[in-house]
Amino acid sequence: MDIDGLDGNGGEQVGASLSMQKLRFLHHTHPTTPITQHPIIPYKRLMWLAILLSALAMTAIVGVRYLIVSGAFAAATRARHPGLYRGLDAQMRREIWWSIASAAIYGIPAGIVAWGWQNRGWTQIYTDVHAYPLWYLPVSVLAFLVAHDTWFYWTHRWMHRPKPFKLAHAVHHASRPPTAWAAMAFHPIEAITGAVIIPLLVFLIPIHVGSLGLVLTIMTVMGVTNHMGWEVFPRFMWRGALGGWLITASHHQRHHEQYGCNYGLYFRFWDRLCGTDKGLGDFTKSHAKAAARVASAVDSGGRAGVADAGSSSPRHAA
Numbered sequence: 001m002d003i004d005g006l007d008g009n010g011g012e013q014v015g016a017s018l019s020m021q022k023l024r025f026l027h028h029t030h031p032t033t034p035i036t037q038h039p040i041i042p043y044k045r046l047m048w049l050a051i052l053l054s055a056l057a058m059t060a061i062v063g064v065r066y067l068i069v070s071g072a073f074a075a076a077t078r079a080r081h082p083g084l085y086r087g088l089d090a091q092m093r094r095e096i097w098w099s100i101a102s103a104a105i106y107g108i109p110a111g112i113v114a115w116g117w118q119n120r121g122w123t124q125i126y127t128d129v130h131a132y133p134l135w136y137l138p139v140s141v142l143a144f145l146v147a148h149d150t151w152f153y154w155t156h157r158w159m160h161r162p163k164p165f166k167l168a169h170a171v172h173h174a175s176r177p178p179t180a181w182a183a184m185a186f187h188p189i190e191a192i193t194g195a196v197i198i199p200l201l202v203f204l205i206p207i208h209v210g211s212l213g214l215v216l217t218i219m220t221v222m223g224v225t226n227h228m229g230w231e232v233f234p235r236f237m238w239r240g241a242l243g244g245w246l247i248t249a250s251h252h253q254r255h256h257e258q259y260g261c262n263y264g265l266y267f268r269f270w271d272r273l274c275g276t277d278k279g280l281g282d283f284t285k286s287h288a289k290a291a292a293r294v295a296s297a298v299d300s301g302g303r304a305g306v307a308d309a310g311s312s313s314p315r316h317a318a
Ligand SMILES: [Zn+2]
Pocket: 172, 178, 227, 252, 256
């Protein structure tokens, strides 16, 4: 019999439940009768239920977080560059569905590890801010970002090999040009590679729960803004000395245009070291295409597009 009792053996489960009632009665009338002496089926079942609920809760958190952050930046795009996503409705719907599916995949390892952290003392996540020196707080955030970036660079490069690309990564590159909704638009295989890294790192690198929240926030915001089609960050973050090492939308835009370059996530270190950094992308082409889509909508009678066409001012990154 399956130890968790979820083997579909109804007779055994009913029997277990009946004897559990008897045991509870015994425990009630004779408190010295240890309830844990009963076969562990109900407890195991409860444990799996708790893990399942934790995974579902994490899925909901990741999914809602994606919808809020992508929705907010999509709204910012409509305000800043009206018309930029004009004519991309079908693509954006696809991006949202792939992203929701990815949220479910992200929720599973996160939910299991969150349950283990709360109930089994797993992970190196700590809640007492003084458990490590204060200088360690920013260091741990940086360590997570560097480790995640390294993992992303190499798995991303691998996914650009012909077979994995065709099998999985093509889903992400079907977004041409990507929008703020493309942040988690991954094939399930790619989603798994992204979903396991933070749950693995919390076992290896001690991190305060607040710092972990910051890492997840940076991860979410950069995932969205890198695909937004325009540069939301101040110029010093993508130009000059600091910009030479950081990745923002201008850098990732080139990856979506040329494929075989600019593989990194947060930092340009690996791209520069491995000769795959081809510099910043140029939003001119995608903004001109957006303006053309708006113009054709106007031609076909969409008078509402006039205002969009006038205010869609391409902003060049390079
Ligand atoms: Zn991308």
